[in-house]
Amino acid sequence: MSDAQLEELGPIDYIVMEWQGELPATGEVQSLLLDLVDRGIIRILDIAFVTKGPDGSVTAVDVGDLEQVAAAFAVFEGASSGLLGFEDLQEAAAALEPGTAAAVLVWENRWAAPVAAALRRSGGQLVASGRLPVQAVLAALDAVEAGN
Numbered sequence: 001m002s003d004a005q006l007e008e009l010g011p012i013d014y015i016v017m018e019w020q021g022e023l024p025a026t027g028e029v030q031s032l033l034l035d036l037v038d039r040g041i042i043r044i045l046d047i048a049f050v051t052k053g054p055d056g057s058v059t060a061v062d063v064g065d066l067e068q069v070a071a072a073f074a075v076f077e078g079a080s081s082g083l084l085g086f087e088d089l090q091e092a093a094a095a096l097e098p099g100t101a102a103a104v105l106v107w108e109n110r111w112a113a114p115v116a117a118a119l120r121r122s123g124g125q126l127v128a129s130g131r132l133p134v135q136a137v138l139a140a141l142d143a144v145e146a147g148n
Helices: 003-007 028-038 070-076 086-093 110-121 134-145
Strands: 012-020 042-052 058-061 100-109
Touching (some): 042 086, 042 110, 086 100, 100 110
Antiparallel strands (some): 012 100, 042 100
């Protein structure tokens, strides 16, 4: 990437999506991700797959080895910027329950790229970001509704 392209990057996030057993073959999640890509909202930089055995062992899985879901994830095959390594997958797997499979994605929030670029041009920088878990938001709303 050129320096100019780097200056125009939006914030980069990662997500870990977990499923009991194996990755789903339905393609619903993949279709929604592809829609976000097609609309220019995100750009997938990396995607990797990992399983966590019942004994806690972690295995990185190549999309080509996922026969039952290869068609659903095939569109993302080759998405690799080099940001995700096996150590990152092991760290992501620490959040997984035994007997699960996960997709780990790194994406650029293209919708926020103009703000991020303007921030950098003005001499500023993003120094922190975070996410509120949906469960925490729901619990807080329930507490407000209950009058607590």
